[in-house]
Structure formats: structure tokens, C-alpha cells
Amino acid sequence: MELRGFSEGYGGRVASWAVDAKEVALLSGRVEYPFPAELRTTWRTADADIHSYLLFDGERPVGYGEVWLDDVEDEVELARIIVDPEVRGRGIGAELVRALLGPALDAGYAEVFLRVVPENAAAIRAYHQNGFVDVPAGLMEEWNDGQPVPYCWMRYDGEQVDAGELRG
Known part of the structure; x- marks a missing residue:
């Protein structure tokens, strides 16, 4: 597997991976x-x-995903992560998260976060496997204020997983 920069020619294909209105909303x-x-x-x-x-x-x-850089907050967010439905359930999501952590960590910001809808158990497992932990409940509540849906917010904990393994 190889992570490459996105090119517009793949927009239609990635859009087709959204299998319902909820997935369309997460992408668009x-x-x-x-x-x-x-x-x-x-x-x-x-x-x-x-x-x-x-x-x-x-x-x-x-798989598709984004790395959002935030200079003001000194943080990175992994976002809009989606896997082709034809290959879901095969560990591709976890591999995509590992791959996205490469450029996220290389950016040099203090923290790496992501958010996921709580009912997406497969994604949450993939994030936990890659060193993400839930943020404290109070912070999660604060960050969800004003969001369109209540998310499960997670922070990358480099002590949970060897970052060298992620890049390697």
C-alpha cells in the first residue's frame, strides 16, 4: 500500500464510496x-x-483522507477518512490511518486529533489500534458544542504506538 497526494481526477470515485447520506455529509x-x-x-x-x-x-x-494543519492551535486533525466499500472490513482503514499519521506527525505540530461519529465502531477500533485515545469527556462536550452531530473526539497518544512503526 502506498499513500499518494490526491488529484482531482479521483473525485468522482471517492465520492462514489459514500454509501449513504451520512457518509456524503462526512465528506461534503x-x-x-x-x-x-x-x-x-x-x-x-x-x-x-x-x-x-x-x-x-x-x-x-x-482509501481517502485529509490532514488539516492548524498553526493557531498547534495541532493537526485527520479528517474525511473513507475506504472503498468493496474493501471495507479488511484492515484498510487502519492502514490508511497509519499512513496518514506519517505526514501528520512530520508536520511537527504538538497534537494530532480526529473526530468520528460514535456509531462507527470499525473506525474507532482502527483509531485505537493506531494509538488514538478518547479525549476527556468534558473536553469532548466542549468541542461538540456547535457541531452538527456529537462526535467522539480522539487524540493521538504517541506512547501507545511507536511512531517509527507508523512510518515504517
Whole structure:
């Protein structure tokens, strides 16, 4: 598996991986299904602090995720992580998270976070396997204030997993 930078030619394919309105909302912010055709080429922001990646199995893209850099908060957030439905349940999500941690940690920020809907048990397992831990309940409540849904917020704990293993 290889992590590569995202190119716009894959937008339609990644959009097609969203199997219901909830997954469309997580990728685009719009609760619609199927993924709105007019968003397929514009759903990714051109923000310089957002880096988009595809995980490839050979020449086939199997996962997508973003690394959001925040200079003000001195943190990175892994976001919009999705795996091709044809390969879900095979550990690709965990591998994608490990791959995304490479550029996230290399960015040199103090903290790495992510958020996930609490009912996504498979994703939460993948995040725990890769050294993420839940933030304290009070902080989670604070961060969820104003969010469209209540998320499970997680922080990367480098002591849980050897960061060298993640890059290697």
C-alpha cells in the first residue's frame, strides 16, 4: 500500500464510496445521497492547510483522507477518512490511518486529533489500534458544542504506538 497526494481526477470515485447520506455529509457537509454531481469536482477545499491523500493498493485507490494543519492551535486533525466499500472490513482503514499519521506527525505540530461519529465502531477500533485515545469527556462536550452531530473526539497518544512503526 502506498499513500499518494490526491488529484482531482479521483473525485468522482471517492465520492462514489459514500454509501449513504451520512457518509456524503462526512465528506461534503451536505446531507444528500447520492453524492451531488455538482460537488464531485468541488467538494475538496483548496485551503493550503488541508492536504488530501489517497491510499493505493497497486494502482487502485482504496482509501481517502485529509490532514488539516492548524498553526493557531498547534495541532493537526485527520479528517474525511473513507475506504472503498468493496474493501471495507479488511484492515484498510487502519492502514490508511497509519499512513496518514506519517505526514501528520512530520508536520511537527504538538497534537494530532480526529473526530468520528460514535456509531462507527470499525473506525474507532482502527483509531485505537493506531494509538488514538478518547479525549476527556468534558473536553469532548466542549468541542461538540456547535457541531452538527456529537462526535467522539480522539487524540493521538504517541506512547501507545511507536511512531517509527507508523512510518515504517
